[in-house]
Amino acid sequence: MSSSRSQALQPHIALFAAAGMGHLTPLLRIAALLASYNVTVTLITPQPTLSAAESDALASFFEIRPQVKRLDFHIIPYNSPIPEDPFFVHWEATNRSFHLLDPLISSLLPPLTAIFTDFTVATNMVHYNYIHYINNKKNNYIHS
Numbered sequence: 286m287s288s289s290r291s292q293a294l295q296p297h298i299a300l301f302a303a304a305g306m307g308h309l310t311p312l313l314r315i316a317a318l319l320a321s322y323n324v325t326v327t328l329i330t331p332q333p334t335l336s337a338a339e340s341d342a343l344a345s346f347f348e349i350r351p352q353v354k355r356l357d358f359h360i361i362p363y364n365s366p367i368p369e370d371p372f373f374v375h376w377e378a379t380n381r382s383f384h385l386l387d388p389l390i391s392s393l394l395p396p397l398t399a400i401f402t403d404f405t406v407a408t409n410m411v412h413y414n415y416i417h418y419i420n421n422k423k424n425n426y427i428h429s
Contacts, residue, residue: 296398297325304335305373308403313346320353327354336390356389
């Protein structure tokens, strides 16, 4: 089988992590697992991150796994009427920015086979007709 034919058959999976280490950590583990099977993996990372811990985790992950592609998704700032909850503010800003994701996803090569995300952003994935799999953290665990 030629190299170009085998690349055409190789899946390209994007993983979209919502804000918070509890959402990011499982998707980083899934990304590492998929990459270990030579799957083309793109990690979509909302920017700015919610915390320094997320930024540090992402930097370490990409340093160790350069084969995983990084796609920064720059979200539109959101001024919440209830600014005390930074998770909610980040989640709302991400949801309000989903219309900006299509051109980024469309530019990926090879084209995506699927998008894997957690339940917090799944509604927008469905709304914008993205192919997706839903990761319910209570049911999907990857153990190293």
